Amino acid sequence: MCVFSYSIGELRWAGDTDSNVKTIHAGGTSVSPMRDYTNSNPMNVFKAKSGQIFPKAFISPDSEDTPRSLFRPSMEEEPKLLPSEWTSSSLNKFLVCTDGACLRNGAHDANAGCAFVFARPSKWPYFNVVRFLLEDRDLNNQMHRRTSNRAELRAAIHACQVPEWTREGFDTMVIATDSEYVVKGATEWIHDWIKNGWWRSPGNPVEDRDLWEWLLREMDRLAKMGISVEYWHISRKLNEIADRHAKIAARKRL
Template identity: 35%
Template sequence: MPAPISRRFDPGNYWEGVSPDQDVDPNNVVRYCLKQHHLCLRERLRSKQYMPHTLVVFVDGSYQYNEHHGQRIGGYGCYFGPSSRYNVSECLPSNRPQTSNRAELHASIGALQTIRDCIPESSQPEDVVVITDSRYVYRGITEWIFAWRANGWMRRGRRRVENRDLFEKLDALVVEFGQCGVSVRFWRVPRARNTKADELAREASSAP
């Protein structure tokens, strides 16, 4: 089932002269807004001006050995900008499964929850871009989830969809934003372009 346009971020829809298959580094097309305490998209690729109605957040998950706890711990990070009051670095709930994929999902969920619950209503964006390096999250929320729901949350071979609880939570948030007139789109980028969120995620999963 094809993914709805509204869930996939296409740089070509925002900036003139950008082709659908052009390699665009997200770090070169965002600007930190001091007044709003988060990243926004630039008006043009090399412009100093930004679009105040947009909000960009980098997200990442981590699942690594924690020497303080003697076991692998999951954590996630949400990067809204340098020293932003909204940046998130949290461990996964200790009473729930700990995996890399769940950490990645928690990162996207945490970002949207932060936007909904912490940013003042007067500063709420019209367009949200969630930047992730996770193929699993990106394709899951923009493509696979529609087939999963239609098939009763079963995959091929009648296998249950893993992490259904988190995909349902993330999907509900995207729908909730849409009902408020806010579009949420996901942009998948290489891991090397998602270093700030990765740092926040690793800090969480390695904390005492």
């Protein structure tokens, strides 16, 4: 069983310090990030048809846009259901920043951490962080070596699951990450992978197929609830908060 660490800290971007960060909940929950929300049994992989719903790439209106300039807290007097998290009122889209990190990448004793970051207007200028240790087994109990790619992909999957975004009143989730593997894999490469039976080339199977199929199941699940998902490739500098917390998760067992 792997537990989360939930933290709250002042919303900051590249170059800011940790002076006001404080943990509000660390290791006090027994919820497992390995739960597959598409099936009541977390260790029973839901056999949905891969590729029914594909995510799209998020294209910012201006090439100079940053998460901070484009997505600002919506402070409406009458928010929809619950307050939208980190939203752009003109786009009706919600932002989550994700990242993964791995120590001794790919080695048998590698440690990898995952994190995602979001903000609530009611807590502004504070943000919420969810971070956890990457598992070494999949939903079928098969072993996988921990890698940075798996950590980045796993963070993107879990960002779709917790909290229950369907109550927030938006119609599009934008997952921002500095991982080209996640963004291009989810929006471009995966089409050919599925077409070729999950082979990149003869004798070269797609890595992390279990997680890619899990991601597609999450796309299907959210689509049925009226939420689409878009992926935004940003620089590591702009993803500094998620990057920092993914490294914290990788350095210690939470």
